[in-house]
Amino acid sequence: MPYIVPEPDAVSKPFWDAVQEKRLIVQNCTACNTMQYPPRPRCQECNSEALDWKETSGKGHILTFGILEDSHLPVRAADQPLNLAVVTLDDDPRINFYSNLPGTPVRQAVVGGAVEVTFEECPDGSLIHEWRMI
Amino acid sequence: MTTDDRSWRRDREGLGVWNGRGKTAFAGWGMSPIDRRWDGVSMDRTLGEFCKIAAKNALDDAGLTPADVDGLFMCPDNMAGANSGISANWGPTRPYFAAPYDSEDGLTIVTNKWILANWPELNAKGNIKFAPDAVPAIGEGLGFTAQAVADGKCEVGLYIYTANNLDGRYRRGGSFAAPKAPGPSQWNNPWGANVIDLQLNTTFALTQYCQYYGTNWDDLMYPIVMTEHTNGLMNDWGFYTTNGASHLNREEYINSRPITTPAHIWDYDRPVNAAGAFVITTAARAKDMKQKPVYILNHNQGSGGAARSSSVTLDEYETFQRRVARMVYEGAGLEAKDIDIFNPYDGFSSFLPFSLEAFGWHGVGKGEATAFVNGDISVHGPHPYLSGGGNLGNGRTRTAMYIDSIEQLRGTAGKRQVTVKAETAICAFAPALSAAYLLLGTDPMS
Numbered sequence: 104m105p106y107i108v109p110e111p112d113a114v115s116k117p118f119w120d121a122v123q124e125k126r127l128i129v130q131n132c133t134a135c136n137t138m139q140y141p142p143r144p145r146c147q148e149c150n151s152e153a154l155d156w157k158e159t160s161g162k163g164h165i166l167t168f169g170i171l172e173d174s175h176l177p178v179r180a181a182d183q184p185l186n187l188a189v190v191t192l193d194d195d196p197r198i199n200f201y202s203n204l205p206g207t208p209v210r211q212a213v214v215g216g217a218v219e220v221t222f223e224e225c226p227d228g229s230l231i232h233e234w235r236m237i
Numbered sequence: 238m239t240t241d242d243r244s245w246r247r248d249r250e251g252l253g254v255w256n257g258r259g260k261t262a263f264a265g266w267g268m269s270p271i272d273r274r275w276d277g278v279s280m281d282r283t284l285g286e287f288c289k290i291a292a293k294n295a296l297d298d299a300g301l302t303p304a305d306v307d308g309l310f311m312c313p314d315n316m317a318g319a320n321s322g323i324s325a326n327w328g329p330t331r332p333y334f335a336a337p338y339d340s341e342d343g344l345t346i347v348t349n350k351w352i353l354a355n356w357p358e359l360n361a362k363g364n365i366k367f368a369p370d371a372v373p374a375i376g377e378g379l380g381f382t383a384q385a386v387a388d389g390k391c392e393v394g395l396y397i398y399t400a401n402n403l404d405g406r407y408r409r410g411g412s413f414a415a416p417k418a419p420g421p422s423q424w425n426n427p428w429g430a431n432v433i434d435l436q437l438n439t440t441f442a443l444t445q446y447c448q449y450y451g452t453n454w455d456d457l458m459y460p461i462v463m464t465e466h467t468n469g470l471m472n473d474w475g476f477y478t479t480n481g482a483s484h485l486n487r488e489e490y491i492n493s494r495p496i497t498t499p500a501h502i503w504d505y506d507r508p509v510n511a512a513g514a515f516v517i518t519t520a521a522r523a524k525d526m527k528q529k530p531v532y533i534l535n536h537n538q539g540s541g542g543a544a545r546s547s548s549v550t551l552d553e554y555e556t557f558q559r560r561v562a563r564m565v566y567e568g569a570g571l572e573a574k575d576i577d578i579f580n581p582y583d584g585f586s587s588f589l590p591f592s593l594e595a596f597g598w599h600g601v602g603k604g605e606a607t608a609f610v611n612g613d614i615s616v617h618g619p620h621p622y623l624s625g626g627g628n629l630g631n632g633r634t635r636t637a638m639y640i641d642s643i644e645q646l647r648g649t650a651g652k653r654q655v656t657v658k659a660e661t662a663i664c665a666f667a668p669a670l671s672a673a674y675l676l677l678g679t680d681p682m683s
Binding site (some may be wrong): 108115139175180184187 | 428
């Protein structure tokens with residue numbers, strides 16, 4: 104799929120570097136032991152800057168989904184209709200990710216369905232984290 | 238008091254009753270014609286001209302002349318640009334015209350400077366003594382205007398707001414068109430999860446709602462959208478009234494163009510080109526003016542909260558929306574049972590079940606919206622929900638919520654006049670979880 108290429112910044116660079124190694128990591132606050140995604144400069148729970156990175160299980164479930172049929176994003180419009188799901192992370196279901204559910208036909212996603220992380224290629228050859236139904 | 242100084246904002250819980258409660262009132266409103274888009278050539282239908290028309294109509298409604306105005310609140314941002322910013326910041330290059338249309342100012346945005354220079358009657362007597370720059374969009378801007386009048390910065394404040402739409406330009410550039418996703422967009426745009434298609438991320442909050450409460454999008458949203466179109470067609474100024482009725486029925490709604498299924502095109506308000514204006518004055522002055530005063534009992538800004546991860550969850554959305562409702566009620570010293578007219582913001586239809594339940598209007602509680610909206614929510618029935626028709630029923634002018642609330646409380650809503658008590662109203666341009674609300678009343682409570 105022609106994903107729009109994410110541009111890492113200072114805070115997100117370790118995350119995207121890990122994705123290039125086919126590893127899914129999230130921030131973890133060493134002060135209150137709370138995981139968070141997307142990465143931020145401070146912990147959302149306790150405002151600490153003491154944030155480390157933690158490997159995840161790469162397992163999750165579909166919280167909800169829709170179908171992109173008439174997107175504002177011309178780069179993605181070529182793929183329409185397109186699954187767009189919200190996937191929760193089993194390690195901490197308060198964390199969720201967007202996913203196009205590669206390998207799942209449009210309108211065949213199942214709320215509550217189990218998924219695992221996978222890594223797909225962007226047009227520039229970089230990888231992006233995705234989720235595949237299992 | 239300036240727009241840079243944010244201390245005027247009422248943006249959190251615990252602020253108590255607003256110290257300006259009942260000290261200001263709406264005295265007039267006015268609209269320009271509404272075009273689907275500016276055609277790029279008609280100089281009598283630019284936003285500059287539309288601002289003058291709307292403002293003159295608002296002053297006529299109030300029984301005032303331009304010389305009576307001492308506070309000008311011209312909002313220069315209509316959020317019609319590449320991403321959301323002002324349209325003048327982006328767009329296909331094109332030739333300009335002779336002055337005063339030799340820049341974007343007056344065509345696709347309107348600033349204080351432009352309106353003062355090109356409507357000399359407005360300040361003919363040097364009457365304008367307060368005219369801040371960068372006045373916020375209508376939800377916050379009317380609150381800002383009310384606060385300025387309450388604080389004595391001016392006695393008669395004229396707030397003017399534009400809605401801009403040019404072919405191919407409305408939020409079609411910037412990050413939307415980019416092959417890369419920088420900043421916050423790196424966490425959503427790669428998968429196509431952009432804020433417009435997802436209705437400021439509320440689509441997925443509502444699909445979760447449907448899953449959790451055992452309802453479905455069409456059963457929940459069709460009665461709301463249809464009611465808004467019905468009510469909008471009872472406005473003589475609305476886009477559908479003046480440009481061809483929507484003639485929406487259930488089949489047309491369900492089968493209409495899908496955007497992000499389950500949301501259809503009719504769940505998204507239609508961008509238009511127009512201007513609206515409002516006159517806010519002191520309660521003391523409003524008492525003896527042409528129209529019955531509609532007092533401002535509270536204004537709010539700020540946010541109910543932000544999602545902790547990529548997409549807002551149902552629990553977060555409901556929690557944040559209830560926080561917004563508490564702020565609005567707290568500042569007026571009122572409760573849900575006190576509210577007669579309810580015109581929350583509907584830029585996207587998915588906002589509506591959440592605001593209905595969080596504000597508890599007419600006793601609607603969590604998970605009860607589907608049953609409520611499938612009852613009698615007609616404007617002449619016992620629960621005249623969204624009596625103004627909102628943006629969905631009138632086009633994206635962002636003014637219908639205010640106009641209807643004012644008219645219902647005056648008793649001048651004509652065909653839309655509710656048959657139940659109309660002494661208080663909630664109205665907003667409050668996208669998603671923002672708290673940009675006004676609470677209005679026929680009694681100043683002061």
